[in-house]
Amino acid sequence: MATVESTLTVPLTVTEFGTIRVGGSRVSLDSVVHHFNLGATPEQIVQSFPSLGLAEVYAAIAYYLTRREEVEDYLQRQEAEADDLRRRTESDPGHQAATAELRRRLAARGGPRRGEGPPAGE
Numbered sequence: 001m002a003t004v005e006s007t008l009t010v011p012l013t014v015t016e017f018g019t020i021r022v023g024g025s026r027v028s029l030d031s032v033v034h035h036f037n038l039g040a041t042p043e044q045i046v047q048s049f050p051s052l053g054l055a056e057v058y059a060a061i062a063y064y065l066t067r068r069e070e071v072e073d074y075l076q077r078q079e080a081e082a083d084d085l086r087r088r089t090e091s092d093p094g095h096q097a098a099t100a101e102l103r104r105r106l107a108a109r110g111g112p113r114r115g116e117g118p119p120a121g122e
Contacts, residue, residue: 008062011023020061022052022056023053023056027049029060029071029074033071035048036061042054042058075115
């Protein structure tokens with residue numbers, strides 16, 4: 001009679017900042033889950049993230065599907081932290097001054113502004 005191993009090691013690591021990474025890569029669980037929820041197959045996810053192996057992606061998706069509530073809570077916390085960081089960064093006077101200076105330099109070079117394409121005829 002054959003025996004079946006009932007434990008599967010999921011290749012996830014948690015960084016010092018609390019981000020969950022897949023395998024030995026820098027690809028976050030967030031990214032894999034996002035692509036999966038958009039309808040990407042594991043094979044398509046591997047194409048998007050060549051540093052991941054197919055087994056790692058399947059394992060990450062299996063982890064998500066078996067712990068959906070826990071992972072969704074993690075994703076919500078990650079999104080809230082990102083929103084908070086964005087707000088703090090955008091309200092920082094130093095960041096605002098640096099952004100204004102970069103925009104001034106781009107305008108001086110004649111570069112297109114956000115949402116504008118190249119000049120007509122080019």
